[in-house]
Amino acid sequence: MRVVVIGGSGHIGTFLVPRLVRAGHDVVSVSRGQHAGYVRDDAWRQVRQVTADRASATFPAEVADLAPDAVVDLVCFDLESATALVSRLRGVVGHLLHCGSIWRSGPSAKVPVTEDTGTPPIGAYGIAKDAIARMLKEETRSGGLVTTSLHPGHIVGPGWHPIGPLGNLDPTVWHRLSAGQPLEIPGIGAELMHHVHADDVAQAFEAALAHRDAAAGEDFSVVAPSALNVRGYAQIAASWFGLTADLRPVTWEQFRARAGEEAAQLSWEHLVRDHYFSIEKARTLLGYTPRYEPEDAILESVRWLVDHGQLKVANPLTID
Numbered sequence: 001m002r003v004v005v006i007g008g009s010g011h012i013g014t015f016l017v018p019r020l021v022r023a024g025h026d027v028v029s030v031s032r033g034q035h036a037g038y039v040r041d042d043a044w045r046q047v048r049q050v051t052a053d054r055a056s057a058t059f060p061a062e063v064a065d066l067a068p069d070a071v072v073d074l075v076c077f078d079l080e081s082a083t084a085l086v087s088r089l090r091g092v093v094g095h096l097l098h099c100g101s102i103w104r105s106g107p108s109a110k111v112p113v114t115e116d117t118g119t120p121p122i123g124a125y126g127i128a129k130d131a132i133a134r135m136l137k138e139e140t141r142s143g144g145l146v147t148t149s150l151h152p153g154h155i156v157g158p159g160w161h162p163i164g165p166l167g168n169l170d171p172t173v174w175h176r177l178s179a180g181q182p183l184e185i186p187g188i189g190a191e192l193m194h195h196v197h198a199d200d201v202a203q204a205f206e207a208a209l210a211h212r213d214a215a216a217g218e219d220f221s222v223v224a225p226s227a228l229n230v231r232g233y234a235q236i237a238a239s240w241f242g243l244t245a246d247l248r249p250v251t252w253e254q255f256r257a258r259a260g261e262e263a264a265q266l267s268w269e270h271l272v273r274d275h276y277f278s279i280e281k282a283r284t285l286l287g288y289t290p291r292y293e294p295e296d297a298i299l300e301s302v303r304w305l306v307d308h309g310q311l312k313v314a315n316p317l318t319i320d
Contacts, residue, residue, distance in 0.1 A: 001025050001068075001069035001070055001094075001209070002025070002026040002027075002066070002068050002069050002070075003020050003026070003027050003068060003072060003209065004030060004063060004066050004068040004070070005017055005020070005030065005071075006030045006031075006054070006063065006071065006072065006073045006074055006075055006076075007031060007074035007099075008027075008030065008047070008049075009029060009033070010031075010074060010075065011038070011155050011157060011159075011160065011198045012074050012152070012155065012201045012205070013029065014038045014039050014159070014198060014202075015157070015198050015199040015201075015202035016072065016074075016201075016205050016206065017043065017047055018041040018044065019203070019206050020209075021043040021044075021047060023206065023210075027046070027047045027048070028048045028049075028066050028068070029050070030050045030051075030052050030063065031049070031050075031051065032051065032052075032053060032054075033051065038159030038160065039159065050062075050066065054075065054076075054081065059084075059085075060085045060088030060089070061088060063085065063088070063089070064088050064089060064092050064093070068093055069093065070095040070097065070212075071085075071095070072097045072209075073085065073096065073098050073099065074099045076098060076099070076132065077125070077129075079128060079131045079132055082098065082132045083135060086135070086136070086139055086144070086145055086147070089145055090144050090145045093145065094212070095148070095216075096145055096146070096147045097147070097148045097149075097150065097209065097215075098132060098133070098136055098147065098149045098150070099149075099205075100132065100133050100151040100152075100219070101125070101126065101129045101151055101152065102152065102194060102223065102275055102277055103123070103125055103126035103129060104118065104126055104129040104130040104133055105121060105126070105130075105273070105275070105277075106120050106122045106126065106273065107119060107272055107273050108192075108273065108274045108275055108276065111192070111275075111276040112277055113221070114277075114280070114281065115221060122273075123269065133151070133219050137149070137218075140216055140217030146216045147216075147217065148208045148216065148217070148218055148219070148220070149218075149219040150201070150204050150205060150208060150222050151220065151222060152196050152201045152222045153193075153194035153195050153196040153221075153223035153224065153227075153277065154195045154270075155197075155198050156197060156294075156297045156298050156301045157199065157297065157301055158300060158301060158304035159301075159304060161311070162195065162297075162301045163193060163270060165177070165183075165230055165234040165237055166183075166186075166230065166259070167191070167230070167266065167267040167268075167269075167270030168259075168266040168267045168270070169266065170259070170263045171311055171312070174302065174312075174313055175313055175314055177234060177238045177241065177243070178238075178241040178315050179315065180238070180243045180314075182246045183245060183246065184249075184250045184255060184258060184259075185230050185231065185234070185247050185248070185249055185255075186250060186251070186252045186254075186255040186267065187251075188249055189229060189230035189231035189234070189249065190230070190231070191230055191274045192228065192276045193228055193229075193275065194223045194224065194277055194294070195223070195224055195228070195297055195298060196223045196224050196290065196297065197224070197291070197292035197297035197300070199292075200288075200290040200291060200292055200297075201222050203291075204222040204282055204286060204288050207282075207286040207287055207288055208286055211286050211287070218281075220281055220282040220286065220288070221277040221278065221279060221281070222279070222282060222288065223277045223290075224292060225279065226293060226294060227275065227276040227294065228294050228295065233295075233298075234247055236295045237295075237298075237302075239319070240302070240317050240318065240319045241313065241315045241316070242315070242318040252264075
């Protein structure tokens with residue numbers, strides 16, 4: 001097939017585009033700038049790269065003019081943009097796959113969360129992702145364009161910082177853990193975060209393309225086989241440096257005052273959701289088999305950052 005990947009040079013596209021090339025597809029990567037992904041792969045030599053601005057009113061027509069059999073949309077964040085693309089591709093394209101987010105579900109009421117048991121979303125990002133997923137499902141159900149939405153967890157992989165043990169991107173957390181210094185955690189650290197390696201997300205998209213009939217009109221949670229809570233994540237991370245985490249529980253008020261408003265707010269947004277999702281639907285209908293446990297995916301990301309001088313740690317990693 002000719003597969004157009006919107007946002008092909010990003011986190012997921014880094015792994016998805018080479019997968020599709022190796023599977024024999026004719027791949028077109030659409031992005032704001034022409035460049036390959038985060039990880040070097042010779043498969044990119046066979047990829048046509050197209051520059052386009054999603055904010056342009058002509059963007060849906062530009063995608064349609066590429067004559068795709070399938071479109072993978074990895075960078076859609078609002079309902080209006082999603083609806084415009086669907087309207088232009090209806091009757092033209094055989095399959096539209098959308099990248100959503102587990103934040104389409106709000107704070108967990110019962111875990112693991114399935115595609116049918118999530119609570120109403122909170123926050124503009126989650127609300128938008130939920131609205132897009134519902135629109136796509138109704139589009140297919142009503143006999144329109146065949147669509148599928150896949151909802152990754154917190155994506156990690158080589159080339160970018162992972163959501164850390166405190167639910168934020170503060171790099172000093174890694175330095176404290178690698179030095180054996182005390183780490184303040186809000187509450188008792190029981191809240192869950194559900195990560196996933198970018199290549200496992202790419203695997204799910206490739207599988208959905210290959211199993212179009214099974215994926216038609218469906219939505220799938222795409223995460224690692226297990227999830228980490230704050231204290232477990234911190235202990236595992238400290239062990240990578242041959243240490244035990246010295247965790248100091250504090251109130252959220254104390255945490256906000258000491259961590260800074262930006263880092264504390266990001267922590268709150270991740271931890272208040274307390275997410276742990278089931279992959280049974282993706283496993284059953286798509287054959288989704290993630291390679292990475294969350295700690296393995298995060299370790300790969302941390303190792304890359306350390307090796308490339310983008311993350312300062314006090315002691316070297318002691319784990320292979």
